[in-house]
Structures are given as structure tokens and as C-alpha cells.
Amino acid sequence: MKQSNEQSLREVVQSWMRENGVDAKLLESRIIIHWEEWMGPTINKYTEKVWVNKNQLYVKVSSAALRQELLFSREQIKKNVNEKLETAFIKNVIIF
Numbered sequence: 834m835k836q837s838n839e840q841s842l843r844e845v846v847q848s849w850m851r852e853n854g855v856d857a858k859l860l861e862s863r864i865i866i867h868w869e870e871w872m873g874p875t876i877n878k879y880t881e882k883v884w885v886n887k888n889q890l891y892v893k894v895s896s897a898a899l900r901q902e903l904l905f906s907r908e909q910i911k912k913n914v915n916e917k918l919e920t921a922f923i924k925n926v927i928i929f
Contacts, residue, residue: 860922861885864914871917872910876903888924890914903928 840848850856864885869877879896890911894900903910907926914923 857888857922860918860920863918864890864923867917871913885923888922890923890926892926892928894928900928 847856850859861884864871865883868880868883872880876894876899879894879899880892881895882891882893884891892903892910894903907928910926911923914926915921
């Protein structure tokens with residue numbers, strides 16, 4: 834029986850994206866773009882900056898009270914973001 838080394842175009846593109854770090858950049862962009870939708874307008878109102886570095890989600894907020902609340906909710910934020918992304922991309926959430 835002859836073996837086939839054929840891959841679908843989708844498989845080739847996904848492999849290339851993974852090898853070149855493009856998939857991580859796309860996931861990072863989705864988090865930033867959808868932050869307000871996923872977290873709600875109240876949290877977004879006090880969010881100064883959101884970014885991802887080495888699978889860690891950084892969130893800078895302007896309200897001390899909200900910062901304290903979000904610190905207690907880090908695991909839930911991580912879980913919710915990863916569910917939206919459909920992958921365990923975020924390993925840690927850092928609130929400051």
C-alpha cells in the first residue's frame with residue numbers, strides 16, 4: 834500500500850502559523866479586540882491597558898477597588914478567556 838504524505842491546505846497553514854508564532858499573535862489580538870465584550874463595559878471603563886506577553890495576560894486598571902476585585906478573580910478570568918479562545922493559551926493573569 835502506498836503511503837501518502839499529503840496534507841490539506843488548512844493543515845499546512847496551521848503548521849506554518851504555529852512554527853512562526855503567528856497563531857499566538859492572533860490569539861493575543863483576539864483578547865485585546867474582545868476585552869470589552871468578554872469583561873463587560875464596567876470593567877472596560879477602568880481598564881487602561883491589556884496585553885499579552887509569554888502567555889501571561891496583563892491588565893492595568895485605574896481603580897484600586899476594581900484592581901482588588903480582579904485580583905481575587907484571576908483564575909476565573911483566565912478560565913473565561915481560554916474558553917473564548919478555545920485553547921489553554923493564557924497561563925497567568927497579572928492585574929496592576
